[in-house]
Amino acid sequence: FSPRELHEKGTINQMKVGSSTGMTPDVVKENVEFIDEDYTEITGVGIHTPFDVKGADILLIHNAGEVMAWPENIASFSLIFQEAGLSWTLSSKAVAYDGVNYGVFYDDAQTARIALQHMQAAKELGAKKIVIGECGHAHKAMTVIADRVIPYEYQVPRESCYVTLRDIVMSGRLKLDPSRNNFPVTLHDPCNAVRLMGIVQPQRDILHKIAPQFREMPCHGVENYCCGGGSGFAIMTRQNIDEWRGNISGRKKMWQIAQAFKDCLGPETKKYICAPCSNCKGQIREMLEHSDLYTKNSFAYGGLVELIVNAMVNVNPGFIKWEGDEE
Numbered sequence: 010f011s012p013r014e015l016h017e018k019g020t021i022n023q024m025k026v027g028s029s030t031g032m033t034p035d036v037v038k039e040n041v042e043f044i045d046e047d048y049t050e051i052t053g054v055g056i057h058t059p060f061d062v063k064g065a066d067i068l069l070i071h072n073a074g075e076v077m078a079w080p081e082n083i084a085s086f087s088l089i090f091q092e093a094g095l096s097w098t099l100s101s102k103a104v105a106y107d108g109v110n111y112g113v114f115y116d117d118a119q120t121a122r123i124a125l126q127h128m129q130a131a132k133e134l135g136a137k138k139i140v141i142g143e144c145g146h147a148h149k150a151m152t153v154i155a156d157r158v159i160p161y162e163y164q165v166p167r168e169s170c171y172v173t174l175r176d177i178v179m180s181g182r183l184k185l186d187p188s189r190n191n192f193p194v195t196l197h198d199p200c201n202a203v204r205l206m207g208i209v210q211p212q213r214d215i216l217h218k219i220a221p222q223f224r225e226m227p228c229h230g231v232e233n234y235c236c237g238g239g240s241g242f243a244i245m246t247r248q249n250i251d252e253w254r255g256n257i258s259g260r261k262k263m264w265q266i267a268q269a270f271k272d273c274l275g276p277e278t279k280k281y282i283c284a285p286c287s288n289c290k291g292q293i294r295e296m297l298e299h300s301d302l303y304t305k306n307s308f309a310y311g312g313l314v315e316l317i318v319n320a321m322v323n324v325n326p327g328f329i330k331w332e333g334d335e336e
Contacts (some may be wrong), residue, residue, distance in 0.1 A: 015111045020119040024126075027103030028073040029111060034101040040076050041083060041099070048084035052318070053325040058087040061134065062098035067173075068136040068165075069097055070127060070151070072144035072287035073107035079290065081328075082143060085314035089174070092321070093182040098134060105130030108147030113154050120150060121158040127151060131165040138166040140173050143312045145199030145286040148206060169202065171285065174313060175211035178218055185320045187219050192279045194220040194316065195269035197262070197293065198233040199286035207231065212285060212313055219320045220281075226265040236262040236284075238292025259296040267302055274306060279331050282310040307331050 023029045028037070038060060045056045059065070069090070075082040090097050100106055104126040112119030131139050141148050152167050177183060196216060202208045209230045216223040228234055237258030270280050284290045293310050297303040309331045319328040 015115050020110070020112045020116070020123060023104060023107060023109065023111075023123060028107035029109050030073050030077055030107070032073055032076065032107075034103055034106065037073065037076060037106050038101050040080075044076070044080045044083050045087065048081070048088070051325065052084070052088060052328065054088060054092070054323055056084060056087050056091065058083070059098045060101045064135045065096045065098040066137045067095060067097035067140050068105075068131045068134060068138075069099055069140045069142060069170075070105065070108040070147070071099075071142040072109055072147055074109070074287045074291075075142070079287070079311070081315055082287075082312050085312070085318045086142065086170075088318055088321075088324070089177060089183065089314055092323070093177045093180075095177075097140070098136070100130045100134060102126075102130045102133070108141055108144050108151060110147065110150035113146055113150045117154075117158055120154055124151060124155040124159055125163060128155070128159060128163050128165050132163075136165065138168055140168050140170050142170050143285040143287060143314065145201035145289065148199075148208070149201040153206060169206075169208050169211070171202070171208055171211040171215075171313070174317065175214050178215050178317065183317070184322045185219055185317070186322045187221050187320055189320045189322075189326065190220045190281075190316060191222060192281060193222045193224065193270055193273050194281045194283055195224055195226050195266065196229065197226070197236060197265075197282060197284040197286075197289055198229060198231075199284070199289050200233070200235050202286070204231050204233060212283075215313060215317065216283065219317060224269055226269045228265065234258070234261045234265060236289050236292045236296075238286075238288040238290075259292065262293070263296055263300055263302060270306075274302075276305065276307050279307045279309065281316065281329065282308060283313055283316060284310055285313040 027033050041058050049056045110123045235258050284293050309329050
């Protein structure tokens with residue numbers, strides 16, 4: 010038995026349409042074109058996101074939910090990879106533009122079907138490796154689990170975006186001004202990438218480089234608490250799942266956030282919650298909207314890439330927007 014949402018809204022929808030969001034390849038490409046246009050104007054830097062480039066070194070696979078909910082994440086990846094001079098592409102092949110794989114939570118066969126299509130898309134383009142975007146369970150599905158359910162001859166090397174981004178930032182390929190990020194920053198550790206896979210240090214190397222006021226949450230790294238956004242809960246609503254997410258896991262995460270910022274609570278200090286995982290961001294958004302902590306403070310939440318772009322000297326200042334900022 011399994012929650013029907015994971016099957017019907019998750020893997021079946023993804024294999025039928027191309028993404029669990031319901032977006033077809035044409036819709037994704039059109040939306041990304043709009044994102045390029047919008048964020049070219051916002052950043053002052055021309056952004057072009059490549060699709061289906063044969064022989065590119067990297068196939069980047071996002072959580073497609075970012076295209077719908079957090080376009081700044083898509084734009085940030087494109088801008089960073091472009092400015093770093095990487096050879097990379099997205100794929101418009103159905104399934105291959107969405108790293109989501111809800112099969113990992115209930116069915117190995119469904120997991121394998123989706124993971125295999127990710128691999129095949131990379132092989133068809135001749136990409137040397139897949140880079141997994143800011144999605145925790147996509148990290149697990151495409152690496153740890155795929156290693157066990159996909160025959161070796163069909164596999165393509167895969168790399169976490171945290172590692173790719175760390176290499177870019179530390180190489181000096183981008184001109185960065187950390188003073189642009191001179192506000193308190195804390196880091197949420199996505200369970201599947203950090204506690205499960207042990208990818209702990211790359212994202213911290215970046216934050217120590219670009220965020221002068223970075224501070225850890227209590228119980229961080231592999232000892233972090235789940236925010237309640239993952240494990241398929243993002244698309245599950247029946248029984249008491251919403252209450253559990255808000256009152257149990259969510260409450261603990263809000264405690265961690267409050268403790269990280271305990272020396273600067275209040276509306277006068279802008280604070281950034283870095284959560285490099287799409288479902289985690291969705292959960293943090295919901296928690297903040299229902300918390301007194303949010304109404305009494307000035308928070309922004311987002312991924313790691315947005316913070317990198319905010320520090321890039323060739324980008325218009327003020328890329329990150331706080332609640333209450335005028336558009």
